[in-house]
Amino acid sequence: MDINSLSKKLLFNTVRVDTVMEDGSEGSGTAFVVSHAHRRGTHTFIVTNRHLVDGVREGGLVFTQKHNGQPVLGQRFQLNIEDFPHAWFTHPNPDIDLAIVPMRPLEQAARDQGVELYYHVIDSRLAPDAATLRGLDALEEVLFIGYPSGVWDHVNLMPIMRRGTTATPMALNFEGRAEFLIDAAVYPGSSGSPVFVYQPDVLRPNQSRKFLFAGVIAAVFFREEANQLVPGPVPPQQNGVVMGSEMIDLGLVIKSAAVIEVIEAYLTKWLE
Known part of the structure; x- marks a missing residue:
């Protein structure tokens, strides 16, 4: 599949969140990738809901792998995050159900395992x-x-x-x-x-x-x-x-x- 349209790119904007709760039950949810231009450069984050990361015992993010700049469809890489709830930064207003984690250390952790991650970002300027x-x-x-x-x-x-x-x-x-x-x-x-x-x-x-x-x-x-x-x-x-x-x-x-x-x-x- 050629990634040659906006809707095709959006297929690679989301990341699946797989979790194990404190009571042992398993769950899944959605996160996505956003880039934001700051006066100290452009930074990329994964965004999800706060309620998806609270109370989680184990959590992982599922990506498609990249080879020669293209997605390898079906080639899964799950990046498990230690101390999952504390890895996320939550909105300073506790009534706003959002949490983020920076993308850079996640990519580095994948590279350390010999994996390149394929994804497309949503530019925050589209808000x-x-x-x-x-x-x-x-x-x-x-x-x-x-x-x-x-x-x-x-x-x-x-x-x-x-x-x-x-x-x-x-x-x-x-x-x-x-x-x-x-x-x-x-x-x-x-x-x-x-x-x-x-x-x-x-x-x-x-x-x-x-x-x-x-x-x-x-x-x-x-x-x-x-x-x-x-x-x-x-x-x-x-x-x-x-x-x-x-x-x-x-x-x-x-x-x-x-x-x-x-x-x-x-x-x-x-x-x-």
């Missing part, structure tokens, strides 16, 4: 600013990528692409928080999935008319009682267990500005 958000319509098409219900093409190491629409205007902060809702099928394992406003150009398949890094999936709405809807963190997929509460296909997305905030907080702490 919409306030003016761009005001220019968006109330209803926009969105694309998100990850491992819903733990499903993926484990032979080729490909994630699952899913589409939906915004369910609340991105220009507004849902319930007063820097979040918005999407009307899409969000399931366990979708935690940490990157969300994009994506409008492909049908006349030019390799181009898009609109492409923005919108945010990160963090929660889904459950129907617990006949007239009660509650948002809850999207849990990691755990060994095919089906959850009892009914999910209603409304996902909560943390806006991408919060990803920039946690990266800036990390760089301020460690580089300045």
Whole structure:
């Protein structure tokens, strides 16, 4: 497969997160790679949800290997991280469900084992600013990528692409928080999935008319009682267990500005 389009590159933006919890249960979720230009250079991070790394006994990130600059489809490399929860830097606001880890030491650890990692980054400059958000319509098409219900093409190491629409205007902060809702099928394992406003150009398949890094999936709405809807963190997929509460296909997305905030907080702490 030639990696010659935006959507193909997005297949290599995500990283599968495999975890073992303190109680011994296994789970999986989603992370993705972001680059951010700072006054001291451009830095690359893996981003996921805080709730995916808290309480984890063992954790690993699954990558595709690289050879001669190209992906070796199906050639898996799992990078296990010691003391997994403490390797992550979390957003300084404990109410914002984000965690990051710098990419450089992970790549070095892979090289030490004779492995090159293949991935594509999302440039943080694709995050919409306030003016761009005001220019968006109330209803926009969105694309998100990850491992819903733990499903993926484990032979080729490909994630699952899913589409939906915004369910609340991105220009507004849902319930007063820097979040918005999407009307899409969000399931366990979708935690940490990157969300994009994506409008492909049908006349030019390799181009898009609109492409923005919108945010990160963090929660889904459950129907617990006949007239009660509650948002809850999207849990990691755990060994095919089906959850009892009914999910209603409304996902909560943390806006991408919060990803920039946690990266800036990390760089301020460690580089300045």
